[in-house]
Amino acid sequence: MTADSGDAPTVLSELREKAGTRLDPVHRDFFEGGADAEIALAENERAFRRLALLPRILRGSGPADTAVTLLGDRAALPVFVSPTAFQRLAHPDGELATARATAAAGTVLITSMASTTAVAEVTAAARAVRADAAVWFQLYLQPSPEVTDALVRRAERAGCGALVVTADSPVFGHRARDDRNGFHDLPAGFAAENMRDLPGAPQGGTLDIAMSPGLSWDDLRRLRAATRLPIVLKGVLHPDDARRAADEGVAALLVSNHGGRQLDAAPATVEALPAVVAAVGDRLPVLLDGGVRSGSDVVIALALGATAVGVGRPVLWGLAAEGEAGVARVLEQLRAEVAHVLTLCGARDSGDLTRDQVVVRGLGVAEC
Ligand SMILES: Cc1cc2nc3c(=O)[nH]c(=O)nc-3n(C[C@H](O)[C@H](O)[C@H](O)COP(=O)(O)O)c2cc1C
Numbered sequence: 001m002t003a004d005s006g007d008a009p010t011v012l013s014e015l016r017e018k019a020g021t022r023l024d025p026v027h028r029d030f031f032e033g034g035a036d037a038e039i040a041l042a043e044n045e046r047a048f049r050r051l052a053l054l055p056r057i058l059r060g061s062g063p064a065d066t067a068v069t070l071l072g073d074r075a076a077l078p079v080f081v082s083p084t085a086f087q088r089l090a091h092p093d094g095e096l097a098t099a100r101a102t103a104a105a106g107t108v109l110i111t112s113m114a115s116t117t118a119v120a121e122v123t124a125a126a127r128a129v130r131a132d133a134a135v136w137f138q139l140y141l142q143p144s145p146e147v148t149d150a151l152v153r154r155a156e157r158a159g160c161g162a163l164v165v166t167a168d169s170p171v172f173g174h175r176a177r178d179d180r181n182g183f184h185d186l187p188a189g190f191a192a193e194n195m196r197d198l199p200g201a202p203q204g205g206t207l208d209i210a211m212s213p214g215l216s217w218d219d220l221r222r223l224r225a226a227t228r229l230p231i232v233l234k235g236v237l238h239p240d241d242a243r244r245a246a247d248e249g250v251a252a253l254l255v256s257n258h259g260g261r262q263l264d265a266a267p268a269t270v271e272a273l274p275a276v277v278a279a280v281g282d283r284l285p286v287l288l289d290g291g292v293r294s295g296s297d298v299v300i301a302l303a304l305g306a307t308a309v310g311v312g313r314p315v316l317w318g319l320a321a322e323g324e325a326g327v328a329r330v331l332e333q334l335r336a337e338v339a340h341v342l343t344l345c346g347a348r349d350s351g352d353l354t355r356d357q358v359v360v361r362g363l364g365v366a367e368c
């Protein structure tokens, strides 16, 4: 039996399958799952498949250059690692393996506030591989400013180059798989290591990560005043919020629906991207994550105006399947695919791509 057309196995899909055989099914559901009916989760991938790339020809573009600059950090590929929680549940080396592989690939790691390894250990592992490795810290603003401040100091001391503030989680999304499995906490022997020794934390234990619907632009402004680190706002979908974020002095935006794990009715991120780019693309870098599974997906997002894109689950698949080597394989595969697709599109780099090169599949008949 052959796979349905469009479903041929890829390096990433094979790592996903291997991860599935290695993971505890409860943890696999936690990593793979989305909110509610998992519509946003499915649509992130499907929306890329509804788009096509119109190649340009005979442009003499030469070999592709996949490198981009992200907030002053050089990335060898326009793909960064999006923050994902609890990586030690995927592999014993957890966040350390991800940090080493990402540093070796020469791209940016966004490490989660909900990591099972302390941020200082994550940055140390990355820097041991590459002295100038870029690690950014993902932050959920906490209702207590003292707690937020302590987390920011921790990220600063660890040498993080930016704070990535996740703003799409005024409450935790409903995850039906986790509810069914009764998965709501880390198992014994694992902890959210960044949450130790914070104001209000129990002696020897960790403070729970709070999500709060009370947070506002005022809280973001307070954060800006409390740090010199650039701030990336994660979870932007509405162009008016993009404009407001730019007005507030945010350094970059990350168009994201949290991998379909928060608002299930949220649009696919690649469908939300063009309006955000139109609103603020000339003022600050616009990043995207959600559903990126191939070099074509990356190039489509770049042609629509993204500076770079993030991958969440693909990194977890590599990690669960093969540890550090698996994460390295995911990033190398995407780098090679991006280079190949750029060349096939007649582009040396993302600056050669134009918006008109992205078309919607299935609408071509009207033009005939
Ligand atoms: C298992 C898992 C854990 C996640 N944990 C976090 C997190 O701690 N903080 C955060 O901002 N986003 C988190 N996300 C969302 C990712 O940063 C990212 O937006 C999403 O995974 C991108 O979609 P993709 O998985 O299709 O690549 C998580 C996603 C997954 C799948």
Ligand SMILES: O=C(O)C(=O)c1ccccc1
Residues within 6 Å of the ligand: 085, 114, 209, 258, 261
């Ligand atoms: O699962 C998630 O998507 C997530 O963001 C998260 C945040 C805190 C703890 C665990 C997971």
